[in-house]
Amino acid sequence: MNLPGEVTIVEVGPRDGLQNEPAPIPTPLKLAFIEKLAASGLRQIEATSFVHPKAIPQLADAVEVARRLPATGSVTYSALVPNQRGLERALEVGIRRIAVFTAASESFTRKNIQMTIEESLATFAPVVRSAIEGGVSVRGYVSTAFVCPYEGDVPRARVREVALRLLDMGVDQVAISDTIGAASPKDVHDTVGELLSAISSEKIALHFHDTYGTALANVVAGLQLGITTFDSSAGGLGGCPYAPGASGNLATEDLVYLLDRMGIQTGVELHRIFEASCLMAEALGRRLPSRQWQRLKGALE
Amino acid sequence: MNLPGEVTIVEVGPRDGLQNEPAPIPTPLKLAFIEKLAASGLRQIEATSFVHPKAIPQLADAVEVARRLPATGSVTYSALVPNQRGLERALEVGIRRIAVFTAASESFTRKNIQMTIEESLATFAPVVRSAIEGGVSVRGYVSTAFVCPYEGDVPRARVREVALRLLDMGVDQVAISDTIGAASPKDVHDTVGELLSAISSEKIALHFHDTYGTALANVVAGLQLGITTFDSSAGGLGGCPYAPGASGNLATEDLVYLLDRMGIQTGVELHRIFEASCLMAEALGRRLPSRQWQRLKGALE
Numbered sequence: 001m002n003l004p005g006e007v008t009i010v011e012v013g014p015r016d017g018l019q020n021e022p023a024p025i026p027t028p029l030k031l032a033f034i035e036k037l038a039a040s041g042l043r044q045i046e047a048t049s050f051v052h053p054k055a056i057p058q059l060a061d062a063v064e065v066a067r068r069l070p071a072t073g074s075v076t077y078s079a080l081v082p083n084q085r086g087l088e089r090a091l092e093v094g095i096r097r098i099a100v101f102t103a104a105s106e107s108f109t110r111k112n113i114q115m116t117i118e119e120s121l122a123t124f125a126p127v128v129r130s131a132i133e134g135g136v137s138v139r140g141y142v143s144t145a146f147v148c149p150y151e152g153d154v155p156r157a158r159v160r161e162v163a164l165r166l167l168d169m170g171v172d173q174v175a176i177s178d179t180i181g182a183a184s185p186k187d188v189h190d191t192v193g194e195l196l197s198a199i200s201s202e203k204i205a206l207h208f209h210d211t212y213g214t215a216l217a218n219v220v221a222g223l224q225l226g227i228t229t230f231d232s233s234a235g236g237l238g239g240c241p242y243a244p245g246a247s248g249n250l251a252t253e254d255l256v257y258l259l260d261r262m263g264i265q266t267g268v269e270l271h272r273i274f275e276a277s278c279l280m281a282e283a284l285g286r287r288l289p290s291r292q293w294q295r296l297k298g299a300l301e
Numbered sequence: 302m303n304l305p306g307e308v309t310i311v312e313v314g315p316r317d318g319l320q321n322e323p324a325p326i327p328t329p330l331k332l333a334f335i336e337k338l339a340a341s342g343l344r345q346i347e348a349t350s351f352v353h354p355k356a357i358p359q360l361a362d363a364v365e366v367a368r369r370l371p372a373t374g375s376v377t378y379s380a381l382v383p384n385q386r387g388l389e390r391a392l393e394v395g396i397r398r399i400a401v402f403t404a405a406s407e408s409f410t411r412k413n414i415q416m417t418i419e420e421s422l423a424t425f426a427p428v429v430r431s432a433i434e435g436g437v438s439v440r441g442y443v444s445t446a447f448v449c450p451y452e453g454d455v456p457r458a459r460v461r462e463v464a465l466r467l468l469d470m471g472v473d474q475v476a477i478s479d480t481i482g483a484a485s486p487k488d489v490h491d492t493v494g495e496l497l498s499a500i501s502s503e504k505i506a507l508h509f510h511d512t513y514g515t516a517l518a519n520v521v522a523g524l525q526l527g528i529t530t531f532d533s534s535a536g537g538l539g540g541c542p543y544a545p546g547a548s549g550n551l552a553t554e555d556l557v558y559l560l561d562r563m564g565i566q567t568g569v570e571l572h573r574i575f576e577a578s579c580l581m582a583e584a585l586g587r588r589l590p591s592r593q594w595q596r597l598k599g600a601l602e
Contacts, residue, residue, distance in 0.1 A: 217486075220518045251514075263515075
């Protein structure tokens with residue numbers, strides 16, 4: 001089996017994981033969560049989002065979180081930035097890596113950010129330019145890169161086009177995202193295979209949700225194509241609280257277990273991720289969707 | 302991506318799924334469950350087990366279940382058989398396919414069936430012979446084929462040896478089983494790859510548990526090797542009730558979703574499996590571990 005020797009995990013729990021929770025988590029608790037994550041060996045943590053507080057009240061404390069991020073030489077903290085104003089706020093509090101976001105499906109982009117894909121690219125182009133001029137690196141999300149909840153299957157050529165536009169703008173990595181968690185390894189093989197005809201593998205990150213239980217299978221399809229960056233969320237945080245059964249992001253614990261077992265280095269200690277997740281499970285008063293979290297929690301009960 | 306066009310699912314919910322539940326399910330309810338499964342398009346259902354009722358009281362109604370199995374020309378019902386006495390009971394009630402079981406790890410075999418592997422093979426040899434003489438076909442389980450809870454990693458050569466011994470005895474298929482659900486796709490690639498050097502792919506079935514969330518990823522590794530028979534359990538039944546977080550067998554709903562999405566034919570209707578699982582969820586008074594079950598259930602709530 002042809003597999004990379006090493007993988008970078010981008011922990012998105014503090015941002016993607018918490019942004020859908022009905023009750024905002026108190027800032028000190030978020031910081032304790034991030035501190036535990038930072039101590040696990042993770043090198044990349046998406047800490048918060050500078051979208052308008054009214055859009056995502058759960059992350060309204062972005063400035064405070066960013067100001068008080070645990071100092072560590074080994075972790076790069078990033079934050080989502082929706083526009084020039086968001087970038088200014090992020091820069092003021094010392095954020096050195098940002099993420100911009102669009103999608104490969106027109107209907108989703110309109111519903112999610114009330115713009116066409118073209119308008120979103122036009123909005124982000126100057127933001128990316130300013131960021132890079134300020135010495136800040138940029139990642140670009142391509143949401144609904146496989147399946148759109150409104151349009152169904154998303155054409156690979158569209159994903160490729162949007163990804164290339166973002167890279168042309170200056171982002172150093174595109175996060176190809178299965179926003180509703182519906183993709184199969186065949187979708188990954190086909191779409192990422194298409195991307196690799198134009199983009200080198202280290203510029204591609206894969207961002208899976210585990211709604212249908214396919215996330216780890218999709219990771220393996222990515223590994224087999226030579227992809228070495230994967231997003232995940234501690235405990236599998238990120239489920240929509242209004243759909244009781246819906247599962248969230250791929251869980252970091254589950255990803256680390258898989259990679260450990262396959263002999264692929266991540267530098268991340270599974271038990272420390274579990275401890276971080278437990279903090280959030282307690283705060284949210286519910287069990288988390290991660291299989292590994294449930295197994296370890298079960299063993300303690 | 303090199304994938305088979307068609308896959309056979311062996312539904313093991315009524316046996317492997319229910320044998321660990323603390324409360325035995327009333328026989329009429331089991332039969333209603335099996336009836337719904339049989340109506341889903343499944344061709345193979347493991348309906349019960351003729352082990353001693355004291356060993357597995359949950360399946361003490363094996364004779365009654367077998368006598369009242371829904372008549373259908375398209376489904377083959379099988380049953381687990383531990384010895385000659387079990388075979389006689391199974392034959393009396395018209396079972397036409399049986400399964401025998403051993404393991405690839407010595408410690409597990411001793412704990413599970415109080416025999417050495419060699420003794421278990423010696424016990425099963427005459428049972429398999431009698432069955433075949435009576436026109437009954439036989440499948441053989443090889444438990445702990447990847448990881449043993451007592452010994453850790455199980456050598457591939459050992460799995461191959463046990464599988465070949467069973468095939469030599471006359472079983473027409475070996476079910477290579479990840480009993481504790483700890484295997485990764487690399488384990489599947491390595492161990493099943495080794496088996497395929499001596500055994501043709503249609504004689505190999507893969508039986509995964511989803512304790513660590515790797516089951517679907519393992520299925521894909523099997524598909525890539527040309528394996529076309531996979532075991533699963535409706536709803537993901539089969540978790541150990543004494544370990545609250547432990548997940549059960551690979552869920553049939555999750556398997557069907559994956560295969561449908563990859564364009565691989567199964568003949569099984571996902572919604573009918575979901576309906577069957579809902580019967581059991583209600584009887585057990587708990588949510589089932591299947592991601593797909595949780596998603597569909599969430600949409601109804």
